[in-house]
Amino acid sequence: MAFVLGKLKFVFRCKKISFKNSLPKRCWASFPNISTINSIYTSEKFGQIRVEGWIIGIRKLKELLFIDVSDGSCPKKLQLTVDKNKVPKDLSYGASVKASGLLQTNKNNQIEVLVDDIKLVGKCHLNDGYPFAQRTPYNPNHDREFIHLRPRTQPFSSLLRIRHKIFLTFNELLDSDGFFNINIPVLTTNDCEGGGEVFMVKPDNNSLIKDMIKENKIEKQNEDEVFFGSKTYLTVSGQLHLEAVSRALKKVYSLGPTFRAENSRSRLHLSEFYMLEAEIAFINNINDINSVIELLLKKSIDKILSNYSEEIQSYYKLTGIKHEEQLNILNRILNENFTTITYNEAFDILDKKRNLFKQYPKKDETFSKEHELYLVEYNNGIPIFIVEWPEKSKPFYMKSVENLSDKVEAVDLLCPNVGELCGGGVREDNYDILKQKLMKENLDSKLDWYLQLRNFGNVRTGGFGMGFERFLQLLLGITNIKDTIPFPRWPHNCKL
Structure with a gap:
């Protein structure tokens, strides 16, 4: 490709770039082949898989443990069928796990993973104040007391x-x-609705405010305006913008x-x-x-x-x-x-x-x-x-x-x-x-x-x-x- 500017001629030789091929192979191979529960139920491809998630239910029957797992990808749960001898210590409701095994349908025509290997990723210390128990409905008022854990429900x-x-x-x-x-903008100098129901914004740093007042020779009573040069609020509406x-x-x-x-x-x-x-x-x-x-x-x-x-x-x-x-x-x-x-x-x-x-x-x-x-x-x-x-x-x-x-x-x-x-x-x-x-x-x-x-x-x-x-x-x-x-x-x- 060439173009002329005045008496000068510029020539560019372009090389086609393939972005995918230009990346190191390790970038593409660094993500383990983990199946989501949503993909399991939509693809219906049976065979060896790896899954990860949180335990939302545990049942015991003779020599087997039936573990219901959710990974957040869909409303459905996935049953892991595990031999008791393969169950990690401290496995409990609420814990996070990784498992691999054979995806199949059981005699009840339900999808399950017959687990070869299961690892405990993070314990759930139920006796240290975990506010939820399996198969127990709670009032929304209770859930709101634990908003950092509420997404787990x-x-x-x-x-x-x-x-x-x-x-x-x-x-x-x-x-x-x-x-x-x-x-x-989230920060604004206007109250769009005109109702005065605004939150004011200013630095929570007295030394910064003092320095800016001194630097700009601003009166002390105007310290609410010192950072932006005017009173600034959290927006009540973006309409004017x-x-x-x-x-x-x-x-x-x-x-x-x-x-x-x-x-x-x-x-x-x-x-x-x-x-x-x-x-x-x-x-x-x-x-x-x-x-x-x-x-x-x-x-x-x-x-x-x-x-x-x-x-x-x-x-x-x-x-x-x-x-x-x-x-x-x-x-x-x-x-x-x-x-x-x-x-x-x-x-x-x-x-x-x-x-x-x-x-x-x-x-x-x-x-x-x-x-x-x-x-x-x-x-x-x-x-x-x-x-x-x-x-x-x-x-x-x-x-x-x-x-x-x-x-x-x-x-x-x-x-x-x-x-x-x-x-x-x-x-x-x-x-x-x-x-x-x-x-x-x-x-x-x-x-x-x-x-x-x-x-x-x-x-x-x-x-x-x-x-x-x-x-x-x-x-x-x-x-x-x-x-x-x-x-x-x-x-x-x-x-x-």
């Missing part, structure tokens, strides 16, 4: 596999629909952690949770957003139920969730058109039944969780979009409804079991109106970059946020959101 390991598959499903569906994934990128890539989304400093320990709130957020440019009105939400919800539930039904059914069985009842809820979501009503219509429905509630609905204010769940029940379990919200109940960036200056083009999607699953809206695209709103909130200097977006090739955008853990609750019928995430954080609880 069958129900929660199943939950983690399903969570992983849902994460992949959302990414695959959005990618196929032309959305680009954007990594939004997505708005910026949507004006270049049109359809964007993020799926990452968000944080709320809300003093709530309810079954539906966490201090740290994951949120799927999407932003779309060139939209017309709130109906465009509602259509995207409804289609994504239906397509994701359908794909998850179709591809991972075995794992989901196993989870229902392990947790005692009523399978048919939960599937009826999901089938209603899949097969019925979502209902759309205005805030005023929703308020009138609630107001007529105000004596049913612990807290009366208040005009022009947001609805409580009992109000949201009642509206879904009133709608026969069909998800319901509530639109045209009072302006004072929503953040500053919502666009006013045409001919209704006191209402904004915002939407909440209410669903069974969780109430609000999604919240979104159309963003104010008028420069002058947005400037007035920012000045009213005393945010014009802090969010000057956000206002500037309306000055350079501006378009109308809109989007939504969906709580990832609440989606898990909806899909699986999980009562408490703390049982949907590996390491839950809530007020007075931040273990590990």
